[in-house]
Amino acid sequence: MPELPEVETVRRGLEARALGRMIASVEVRHPGAITGAPEDFRRSLRGRRIEKVDRKGKAIAVELTGPARLPARYLLIRLGMTGQVTVNPSDAPIELHTHVRLRLDDGKEELRFRDPRRFGRMRSCTCEEKDAIFRKLGPDARQVTKAEFLAAARGRKGAIKSWLMNQSLLAGLGNIYADEALYAARIHPLAQPGRISEVGLQVLYKAVRKVLDQAVNLQGTSFRDYIDIEGRQGNFASRLRVYQRDGEPCRRCKTKIRRLVIAGRSSHFCPHCQPRPRRVARMRG
DNA sequence: GCAAGCCTGACC
DNA sequence: GGTCAGGCTTGC
Numbered sequence: 001m002p003e004l005p006e007v008e009t010v011r012r013g014l015e016a017r018a019l020g021r022m023i024a025s026v027e028v029r030h031p032g033a034i035t036g037a038p039e040d041f042r043r044s045l046r047g048r049r050i051e052k053v054d055r056k057g058k059a060i061a062v063e064l065t066g067p068a069r070l071p072a073r074y075l076l077i078r079l080g081m082t083g084q085v086t087v088n089p090s091d092a093p094i095e096l097h098t099h100v101r102l103r104l105d106d107g108k109e110e111l112r113f114r115d116p117r118r119f120g121r122m123r124s125c126t127c128e129e130k131d132a133i134f135r136k137l138g139p140d141a142r143q144v145t146k147a148e149f150l151a152a153a154r155g156r157k158g159a160i161k162s163w164l165m166n167q168s169l170l171a172g173l174g175n176i177y178a179d180e181a182l183y184a185a186r187i188h189p190l191a192q193p194g195r196i197s198e199v200g201l202q203v204l205y206k207a208v209r210k211v212l213d214q215a216v217n218l219q220g221t222s223f224r225d226y227i228d229i230e231g232r233q234g235n236f237a238s239r240l241r242v243y244q245r246d247g248e249p250c251r252r253c254k255t256k257i258r259r260l261v262i263a264g265r266s267s268h269f270c271p272h273c274q275p276r277p278r279r280v281a282r283m284r285g
Numbered sequence: 286g287c288a289a290g291c292c293t294g295a296c297c
Numbered sequence: 298g299g300t301c302a303g304g305c306t307t308g309c
Contacts, residue, residue, distance in 0.1 A: 001288085001289055001290080002290090003290095058290080058291095078290080078291080079290090080289080080290055080291075080306095081288080081289040081290055081291095081306085082289080082306090082307090082308095097307095115306095116306080116307065116308070117288090117289075117290095117305090117306050117307060117308085118305080118306050118307080119289070119290055119291070119305075119306070120290085121291095156299085157299080157300080158299080158300060158301085162300080162301085165290090166300095167290085167291080174289075174290070175288090175289070175290090224288090224289095224308090224309090225308095263300085263301060263302085264301080264302070264303085265288090265289080266287095266288080266289095
């Protein structure tokens with residue numbers, strides 16, 4: 001599942017393989033993968049050059065300039081759950097669920113957006129629209145300062161697990177790295193952010209940064225569908241300590257990892273290393 | 286039937 | 298405003 005480390009790996013791949021290249025033509029094979037009208041999408045991207053590849057949280061913004069005197073345009077990419085962006089020879093066989101093709105330069109190579117689950121989206125937008133979307137996201141989880149992190153937790157009820165995954169508070173964490181960061185910080189996923197001690201939150205802050213940095217260095221986690229721009233898998237899966245390990249022994253204390261559903265999302269934790277707080281958020285009903 | 290990110294909308 | 302349920306989608 002693409003979270004910050006996977007999206008950052010794709011961003012770097014785009015930088016390496018697509019920066020400075022021109023989008024020669026655009027084919028939308030599935031309009032559902034695009035926000036807005038496909039014809040607008042095609043027209044607004046064609047003939048432009050890739051100038052910069054930015055990221056905030058799990059969103060990628062590809063800055064496009066030209067033709068002359070037109071304002072910059074942005075190609076926003078959200079990979080959703082199973083989205084893939086790859087560079088391919090244009091004559092390579094088209095895999096099932098390939099929704100968008102962007103021919104580059106002389107047309108011999110192309111960027112492909114493939115997404116079996118179709119939760120991902122591509123969108124062409126103006127600088128203002130891009131900024132508005134980025135503003136709604138909280139600070140990027142690799143850039144956030146300790147002060148911002150502590151301030152965002154102040155007074156919050158609900159489960160820390162949901163808090164970590166709330167993109168408007170902190171952008172970049174999904175289910176995998178939220179579980180891994182809580183395990184590293186020895187915090188129960190149901191603990192309330194506002195009730196965690198200052199020291200506890202500082203430990204969590206460091207754990208988030210550390211887990212994300214390690215995962216970025218290993219090009220992310222390929223649990224199922226995730227691949228980078230060259231089609232390579234990530235290497236972080238072997239480092240997972242709790243995610244999808246329910247029933248298996250904790251690597252620290254051998255206690256069986258348990259699974260709990262919080263806000264409709266499965267959460268994996270060690271009951272011994274991450275003791276349940278005295279008072280936790282009650283589930284509704 | 287479950288998994289997931291993200292959006293919408295209901296509820297307090 | 299915060300919080301959470303529901304729905305989208307499809308391969309396992």
